Amino acid sequence: MSWPDWIVLSLTLLGMIAYGLYKGRTSRDLDGYFLSNRMVPWYMVLLGIMGTQASAVTFLSAPGQAYTDGMRFIQYYFGLPLAMIVLCVSFVPVFRRLKIYTAYEYLEQRFDLRTRALTSGLFLLQRGLSTGISIAAPSIILSSLLGWNIFWANIIMGGLLIIYTVMGGAKAVAYTQQLQMMIIFGGMTVAGFMVIHRLPAGVGLSEVLHIGGKAGKLNIITTGIRPNGRSFDWNDRYNLFSGIIGGFFLALSYFGTDQSQVGRYLTARSLSESRLGLLLNGLVKVPMQFLILLLGVLVFAFYQFNREPVFFNQSQLNLLAHSKYKDSLVWLTFQYESAETSRLAAAPSIAANASTPASRSRSAERLLAAEQQKAGYKATVRRWLDDKDVGGDSNDTNYIFLRFVTDYLPIGLVGLLIAVIILAAWGSIAATLNSLSSCTIVDFHRRFSRRPMSTEKEFRLSRLYTLLWGIFCIAMAQLAYNIGNSLIEAVNVLGSMFYGVILGIFLVAFYRKKTGGQAVFISAVIVEAAVIFFTVLSRQGVVHLSFLWFNVIGAAGVVLLSEGLQFILPSHRQIH
Amino acid sequence: MDQEPEGKVPLFTKWNYWYILVAAFLLLNILLFYFLTKHFS
Numbered sequence: 179m180s181w182p183d184w185i186v187l188s189l190t191l192l193g194m195i196a197y198g199l200y201k202g203r204t205s206r207d208l209d210g211y212f213l214s215n216r217m218v219p220w221y222m223v224l225l226g227i228m229g230t231q232a233s234a235v236t237f238l239s240a241p242g243q244a245y246t247d248g249m250r251f252i253q254y255y256f257g258l259p260l261a262m263i264v265l266c267v268s269f270v271p272v273f274r275r276l277k278i279y280t281a282y283e284y285l286e287q288r289f290d291l292r293t294r295a296l297t298s299g300l301f302l303l304q305r306g307l308s309t310g311i312s313i314a315a316p317s318i319i320l321s322s323l324l325g326w327n328i329f330w331a332n333i334i335m336g337g338l339l340i341i342y343t344v345m346g347g348a349k350a351v352a353y354t355q356q357l358q359m360m361i362i363f364g365g366m367t368v369a370g371f372m373v374i375h376r377l378p379a380g381v382g383l384s385e386v387l388h389i390g391g392k393a394g395k396l397n398i399i400t401t402g403i404r405p406n407g408r409s410f411d412w413n414d415r416y417n418l419f420s421g422i423i424g425g426f427f428l429a430l431s432y433f434g435t436d437q438s439q440v441g442r443y444l445t446a447r448s449l450s451e452s453r454l455g456l457l458l459n460g461l462v463k464v465p466m467q468f469l470i471l472l473l474g475v476l477v478f479a480f481y482q483f484n485r486e487p488v489f490f491n492q493s494q495l496n497l498l499a500h501s502k503y504k505d506s507l508v509w510l511t512f513q514y515e516s517a518e519t520s521r522l523a524a525a526p527s528i529a530a531n532a533s534t535p536a537s538r539s540r541s542a543e544r545l546l547a548a549e550q551q552k553a554g555y556k557a558t559v560r561r562w563l564d565d566k567d568v569g570g571d572s573n574d575t576n577y578i579f580l581r582f583v584t585d586y587l588p589i590g591l592v593g594l595l596i597a598v599i600i601l602a603a604w605g606s607i608a609a610t611l612n613s614l615s616s617c618t619i620v621d622f623h624r625r626f627s628r629r630p631m632s633t634e635k636e637f638r639l640s641r642l643y644t645l646l647w648g649i650f651c652i653a654m655a656q657l658a659y660n661i662g663n664s665l666i667e668a669v670n671v672l673g674s675m676f677y678g679v680i681l682g683i684f685l686v687a688f689y690r691k692k693t694g695g696q697a698v699f700i701s702a703v704i705v706e707a708a709v710i711f712f713t714v715l716s717r718q719g720v721v722h723l724s725f726l727w728f729n730v731i732g733a734a735g736v737v738l739l740s741e742g743l744q745f746i747l748p749s750h751r752q753i754h
Numbered sequence: 755m756d757q758e759p760e761g762k763v764p765l766f767t768k769w770n771y772w773y774i775l776v777a778a779f780l781l782l783n784i785l786l787f788y789f790l791t792k793h794f795s
Contacts, residue, residue, distance in 0.1 A: 252787070256780065256784065259776045259777065259779070259780040262776060263773045263776055263777065266769065266772075266773070267773070387790075387794050391793070391794025391795055392794075394795075396790060396791055396794040396795065397791060397795070398787040398788075398790055398791045399784065399791045418784075450762060450763065450764065453772075454764055457772050457773075457776055460776045460780075461775075461779055464780065464783050465783065468783075468787075
């Protein structure tokens with residue numbers, strides 16, 4: 179990275195810390211530290227919700243996902259708007275009315291203390307572990323592409339934000355997320371325009387869509403029904419049905435029961451502003467993801483006219499260069515580069531002839547014939563990396579966008595785009611640290627403390643817990659680095675192991691008024707054990723089920739089992 | 755238990771209209787994406 183990029187990056191990050199410290203001055207009590215005294219306007223709630231959900235990986239991975247697998251990933255978000263509606267009808271009015279700090283406080287009022295402690299504990303376990311991985315995943319990508327030391331990458335990704343999060347609490351989180359989202363939107367928009375600007379003359383958005391469509395990248399809507407038309411592929415991750423049903427349960431669970439999100443909309447000035455923030459999130463999320471994925475298709479089209487590396491993650495090619503495949507790699511690289519040179523020589527004429535619909539279609543087909551040839555070389559590299567003797571990472575998806583940024587974007591913009599990735603991580607992690615701290619003090623320390631605490635002591639403890647969780651997550655990130663590949667997938671799988679059960683507990687609380695604490699507690703423990711068991715079977719290939727469905731199974735399992743247990747245990751029937 | 759006032763509904767007279775808007779916009783997106791998929795495949 180050049181020194182102007184370093185200056186842009188450093189100024190952006192330091193400016194964000196200063197802004198967080200300046201805006202984060204708040205009253206020295208739990209209401210100020212965790213809820214910003216409930217004075218946040220709707221547009222900051224909206225940006226906070228979006229900033230908490232969108233992590234660094236969202237901006238690294240999504241364009242790469244569209245590049246390799248097409249835009250069907252967008253279906254993952256189809257359940258989200260529907261979940262926003264259910265939240266506004268059922269969850270938010272109750273949370274607001276009870277004036278609670280954490281979502282789990284409600285469960286003690288509805289059921290009992292142990293159900294509250296179990297649910298809050300599951301959240302702390304899941305979030306504490308997954309946040310460490312969320313820091314490590316983008317750090318590994320940045321350190322691989324830019325040659326950064328992994329320890330310092332983890333500190334930049336997950337450590338610096340601790341300064342303003344500890345000092346300013348939810349208010350600092352809300353104000354920095356607002357600014358972060360503006361920089362992120364601005365940076366990604368500029369990146370999109372730069373890709374189009376760098377396409378050959380005569381190739382515009384229409385031609386890009388034709389090229390992407392011919393290559394199968396515009397597979398936005400898929401049904402998951404197998405080609406024989408007779409059965410549904412339950413292992414297919416992203417299709418209309420898994421997106422609407424699985425995505426609905428995942429979004430309902432994430433936004434309704436995950437304190438990192440609940441803590442954002444509880445800070446709103448009023449019930450109306452909480453609702454407005456959530457509903458606008460339901461309106462803008464799908465189009466926003468569409469544009470991020472479209473960026474991946476743009477980058478794909480760009481590489482039809484420019485030299486594409488045989489593998490985007492250069493560190494993995496270096497690994498192969500020191501393995502038993504080193505001679506084969508030299509030969510393959512020579513072959514690949516020759517094919518690329520021939521392909522690129524023909525590319526300008528293809529672009530020039532793409533003026534009519536028929537010629538556009540023929541041009542796209544010629545480009546794709548060359549694309550299939552490239553795919554063969556790439557598959558060989560992936561096969562070598564998958565060799566146990568090499569122990570490489572054959573998943574190149576997360577490196578595509580950032581490699582394009584570092585190779586082709588002008589000086590200064592590279593620093594800004596790397597800042598965008600880091601700020602996306604900060605927004606998400608800061609909200610999580612704030613929520614981990616609020617659950618620790620409100621659901622455990624204060625709840626189980628025998629002596630009442632002063633407001634000042636609660637405030638100082640809240641800061642301490644935020645700091646300790648920050649250190650814990652950094653330590654987890656350092657450990658996660660040793661786990662190796664598939665960290666992003668690990669975050670999703672880990673979330674799906676717990677989210678369904680937590681959602682099931684809340685669904686019973688809201689919609690099954692006759693079901694009591696004992697039935698729901700026993701059900702949650704049994705179903706959680708079952709979900710973990712099935713996750714292990716799924717990972718070992720015994721069960722073929724995509725992780726999104728575990729959200730449905732966990733939630734439905736708790737609802738149905740608690741209903742049955744309530745029938746068996748009539749003496750414990752409770753009516754609230 | 756204190757009830758938080760519902761507050762004024764922005765733009766519409768009822769929250770139900772907001773819910774219909776969000777659901778309808780999702781449906782519109784899905785239809786648009788379906789036609790994009792068909793047109794460019």
